[in-house]
Amino acid sequence: MEPQSVLVFAYYFPPMGLSGVQRISKFVKYLPENGWRPHVITTGPIAYYAHDTSLLDDLDGRDIVIHRTSGSDPNSLLKGKGTVKMPREWMRKIMRAVSDTLFIPDNKRGWAKQALALARKLVQEQHFDAIFVSGPPFSAMMAAAKLSEETGIPLVVDYRDLWYGNQFHFYPTPWHAHRHQALEHDVLIHASRVTVTNRRLKERLIATYNHLNFEDVVIIPHGFDPADIPPTQPVPRHDGAFRLTYTGIFYDVVTPIPFFKAVRKVLAERKDISLELHFAGLLRDEYMKAAKKLELAEIIHDHGY
Incomplete structure (x- = not known):
């Protein structure tokens, strides 16, 4: 037909x-x-x-x-x-x-x-x-x-x-x-x-x-x-890190800066916590500068688009 x-x-x-x-x-x-x-x-x-x-x-x-x-x-x-x-x-x-x-x-x-x-x-x-x-x-x-x-x-x-x-x-x-x-x-x-x-x-x-x-x-x-995600087996991790991932972009009132400040506060209060922040998309330089100012650069992984 x-x-x-x-x-x-x-x-x-x-x-x-x-x-x-x-x-x-x-x-x-x-x-x-x-x-x-x-x-x-x-x-x-x-x-x-x-x-x-x-x-x-x-x-x-x-x-x-x-x-x-x-x-x-x-x-x-x-x-x-x-x-x-x-x-x-x-x-x-x-x-x-x-x-x-x-x-x-x-x-x-x-x-x-x-x-x-x-x-x-x-x-x-x-x-x-x-x-x-x-x-x-x-x-x-x-x-x-x-x-x-x-x-x-x-x-x-x-x-x-x-x-x-x-x-x-x-x-x-x-x-x-x-x-x-x-x-x-x-x-x-x-x-x-x-x-x-x-x-x-x-x-x-x-x-x-x-x-x-x-x-x-x-x-x-x-x-x-x-079709974009072929079948895979989960990879066990034993490093104890808690990973948070954001996919997409930030614009207008949608900004990661309040989140960065909250993470900074948590890390200051809980020295025993291991965090990783992963971003896939477009993370502007101004947001990375804010993260560095809050001493978070080491835990941020910017994967780009």
């Missing part, structure tokens, strides 16, 4: 790295096994905080078609820099505030415009049974909703993060907040189904938009690919 075709809008896609890329990359990887041939519209070469070619290798040999298009977003304009260092948190906040003030819904609008143009061309050339888009960026959701409106192709919208009402978003004026909500409402009006990562996201969307009901929003939590 001929597989059905789905057109996927995914700005964050291999060879980019980090968590937002992994979710969509794995969705796309396993769609062919479930009767769907994905055509992915994603970005061309860009500057980003992490690149992971193994995620792209993971898709080789599968019934997946990747279409790349560049835009006028900041990452595309800085593509010559390749993998760039994550800015200090105070600088990131300033950059985010400026972006949230000037660009609605986000600074990926230039790419979304090019992605929509490419998508229109593709739907003229072949048949698609569904459109799938994951956000952020939410400008990609707008492009996918526009295509669904024009063609009548069913749309599935995937939320990795909340759009309107996100605690990390900066709304400089009430108009900005209202505009974000109006744009999101327009996207959801055209969605046949909505997928989210957790129950809280589902509850917020249903409470905010009256036309959504319980069946409209489906929870697909973050998971892992068993």
